[in-house]
């Protein structure tokens with residue numbers, strides 16, 4: 001009986017030890033590897049003096065785009081018009097001078113390009129600054145020239161300023 005008992009306990013410890021080797025150890029190794037790899041993927045800690053900025057930087061959408069990107073292609077007057085100004089000026093909505101309407105544009109064109117440019121940048125009457133758009137100033141100027149020229153003016157499209 002005692003012999004049997006010894007045998008059984010021996011075999012139990014053998015089973016335990018082989019279980020350790022075949023199952024537990026590999027699992028521990030895998031868990032360790034996963035933890036190691038996961039640690040290397042942890043996002044960089046953003047250090048900045050402003051804690052709110054740090055939070056914003058961390059919760060920023062992936063691939064967020066800076067709208068006024070200096071490197072993006074400059075928009076032409078027509079593109080600015082189609083993207084923004086046409087909302088009102090295509091039809092004369094909100095009391096705006098309609099695209100191509102020489103009678104509506106004539107007295108405005110007579111004020112000169114700079115005056116029109118100022119109105120477009122700062123807003124006038126029912127028109128908000130940049131007509132509600134978010135462009136570089138010279139792009140708004142191109143929109144102004146595009147619309148005014150379509151109604152009889154001969155303004156030159158402003159060039160993109162040299163990079164600072």
Ligand code: HEC
Nearest residue numbers: 085088094095096108116119120124125126127131143144
């Ligand atoms: C929300 C409608 C709206 C949008 C969008 C809009 N405009 Fe206007 N715009 C107006 C209205 C209304 C007027 C007439 C304002 C007045 O004389 O009181 C006007 C007038 C103008 C004038 C004549 C200003 C003057 O001094 O006589 C220019 C130039 C002009 N818009 C350019 C633009 C350009 C460029 C864009 C696009 C970037 C644009 N607008 C987008 C409504 C709009």
